[in-house]
Amino acid sequence: MAAPSGITYKAKRSNREVLRERLQNNSALREHFESNRDVHHYKKLTRPTIHNHENIKGHYRDFAAYTQECFEEGRSKKLPQPSEIVIGTPLPPLEYVKDFVCYLASALQGRDASTFIRLETLRGYMFTFLALWPRYANVHPTPEMRYQVRSYLLSEELQAAVKLSTKIRTLKHIEPQCLQIIMETLHSSTNIFRSNRTRLQMAFLILFSAASAARPGSVVESACYRGSNEALTWGDIDFYLIPDDEDPAHPSLVVDIQLNLVKGYRNVDHRYQKLLFTLELRKEHCMTCIALPLLGLAFHDSVFTHFHSIESLLCPEKPPTTRVKILLRNEVLTLPVLRKEEKGGGGKVSRTDAFHYDGLNRCLKLLSIAAGFPESITLYDFHVSQGNKADVDLGETARKTLMLHDPNSKVYFAIIAASSGRDTNAPQHLSLEERAKLLNEPELVKLQNEKDEATNKIQQLLANEQSEEVEKQIIELRQIAAKASNGHRFLYLRESCLHIKQARQEFFDNAAVRQMLNPVRNPQYLTYNHY
The missing domain is CATH 1.10.443 (hpI Integrase; Chain A)
Incomplete structure (x- = not known):
């Protein structure tokens, strides 16, 4: 290996001499060194944290729009507050923050559409909400506000009006046989x-x-x-x-x-x-x-x-x-x-x-x-x-x-193996009749019609003489068709998964009856056909 040319170690120099050399040789450092730092700086956060922030800010915008609507229609005398959390936005009053807590507890759905969100989820949302203000508006909620928000979350008034779940997700235990x-x-x-x-x-x-x-x-x-x-x-x-x-x-x-x-x-x-x-x-x-x-x-x-x-x-x-x-x-x-x-x-x-x-x-x-x-x-x-x-x-x-847990992490124990009660005869897919019935649901039919209508219009426009206006219409129609197609696909997949889950749950719930009281031949299910 050839020896490096030049001298690596130089005689000790003053800080200003080192700085002068580095600024001269590094344009990016020189630009940053001479830049204006009288601005609001943001701490670097991970992508999941930023995504969580945007989620809470979206809920707050919806709440602000709702309070604005109620005020304009005379249903509420409470003054609306700015919907964006940015530099210059004042911290909302404590009552308004509590109203936001009540809005989230009442409006958001749990895993099941018929249930409210979990108490721990709501606490996490409000913890994030209070953390948004120092980061994005450079204002700091007072300890009194934080204490009152926590107290309201756990109050009897809120619990009596909104049945927030305190259950945790059931985790399955994987035994060697599983x-x-x-x-x-x-x-x-x-x-x-x-x-x-x-x-x-x-x-x-x-x-x-x-x-x-x-x-x-x-x-x-x-x-x-x-x-x-x-x-x-x-x-x-x-x-x-x-x-x-x-x-x-x-x-x-x-x-x-x-x-x-x-x-x-x-x-x-x-x-x-x-x-x-x-x-x-x-x-x-x-x-x-x-x-x-x-x-x-x-x-x-x-x-x-x-x-x-x-x-x-x-x-x-x-x-x-x-x-x-x-x-x-x-x-x-x-x-x-x-x-x-x-x-x-x-x-x-x-x-x-x-x-x-x-x-x-x-x-x-x-x-x-x-x-x-x-x-x-x-x-x-x-x-x-x-x-x-x-x-x-x-x-x-x-x-x-x-x-690789943090010191305050917990582990949740499960005592039943994941393979307990397994049965390969449980339904795995929708039958052709079930698929046809699902596709004929009004919501899916509407989306399919929107897609077909936009597609037909595109074909008609393509058959005519092209112009800038026609091309603009085609682009808009393609966006409409793509939105309807994606909506149809998402809704169908979500509903079909839900139907299969319900059918399997019913199958396993009736295992005792099927085995002990009324043994019958298990139905045969058709081969899965991807959407």
């Missing part, structure tokens, strides 16, 4: 995965989550960071060959995975989690070996510099006598390990785009249904189940270290 059932279904299914690459990816994700308690967002593209393409890359993984004294010809393979996308610390280099796994080739352990599907993905992407087959790696001509790190090709170090399928590609996996959380959830839902589980499982269920196990086996401190 994992075995899921993996058997994954390897035997013929209508869930369009490529073996995706099957391998899901096998690794499920096994990795079950063993490590890792959050999904540290491995795949998080739903909160959609479009970031941030996920586990090959550069985050190291492969080692370790000599085996009992079988020198076949060294052991060890995989070292470093998770850098830690919740709350994505941009902090010193916060990460390391996990080690070994390759297990014994027949009884192959299905639950974490390193095996990862190794398959590695060869599929040709990540190794000197090894091009699994035989050359695990049965080398010259077995190592010390620990050896396997070199990866430089061009794959930033490549996401888990990648999504391309739209319209017939199962072809993207070369660059990371697998995202929605696609992961969809595959897990289909696997859960195919395995006959009463409810769909999620990777978060694996995350919590492993945390529960660590809490029992290792203690609370070790669990929080494993799960």
Whole structure:
């Protein structure tokens, strides 16, 4: 390696000399150094936090518009307040803030459209709302206001008028037999995965989550960071060959995975989690070996510099006598390990785009249904189940270290396994008659008619002589057609999922009657036809 030219270390200089040189050589630094700092600065926040802020500001705008409407129509004598939280906006009166609490409690829906939101959700919303004012308006709510808002949230008056739920989401516990059932279904299914690459990816994700308690967002593209393409890359993984004294010809393979996308610390280099796994080739352990599907993905992407087959790696001509790190090709170090399928590609996996959380959830839902589980499982269920196990086996401190939790985090225990009461005969899809009935619902028919009407007008305009005005009309009609089409698709998928969920719930609720009092042949359901 050639020696660097020039002198790196210079004689000690004064601060002004260093500053003068840096400003002269760095135009960006010079521009910032000479800029005006008499402005309101904003603390850098994560994307999920900013999204949460925008959500609360949207609710506040709606509330401000509602109070303005009530004042103008004479239904209220309370003066309306500005709807935007910006520099110059005064802090609203305490009564107005309490009115906003009452508005959120009364207007927002829970998971079920017939229920109110949870008390903890409302408390979180108001905590965020009070935090908006220092950030965006540079005014600070007083301790008295904060105390009164909390007191009103927990008051008997509000609780008597609005039945805010205090229940928490039921989490499913993943027992070893649940994992075995899921993996058997994954390897035997013929209508869930369009490529073996995706099957391998899901096998690794499920096994990795079950063993490590890792959050999904540290491995795949998080739903909160959609479009970031941030996920586990090959550069985050190291492969080692370790000599085996009992079988020198076949060294052991060890995989070292470093998770850098830690919740709350994505941009902090010193916060990460390391996990080690070994390759297990014994027949009884192959299905639950974490390193095996990862190794398959590695060869599929040709990540190794000197090894091009699994035989050359695990049965080398010259077995190592010390620990050896396997070199990866430089061009794959930033490549996401888990990648999504391309739209319209017939199962072809993207070369660059990371697998995202929605696609992961969809595959897990289909696997859960195919395995006959009463409810769909999620990777978060694996995350919590492993945390529960660590809490029992290792203690609370070790669990929080494993799960990378904040000191005040809690774990919720579940005592019933996710596979309890499973039945593969439970309905998985809507029948043709049910689909036709759903498509004939007035809301869906209206959206379909809007799309068809806009499409027909576009065809008529295209048949005529083109002009700037005609092109403008066509663009507007295409936007109308796209909006109606997307609305129709979203509403149909949401309602069909709800109908299937209700049918499955009824099926499992009637299990005792079906088995003990009135055993009948289970109905056969038609093959699923994607929307």
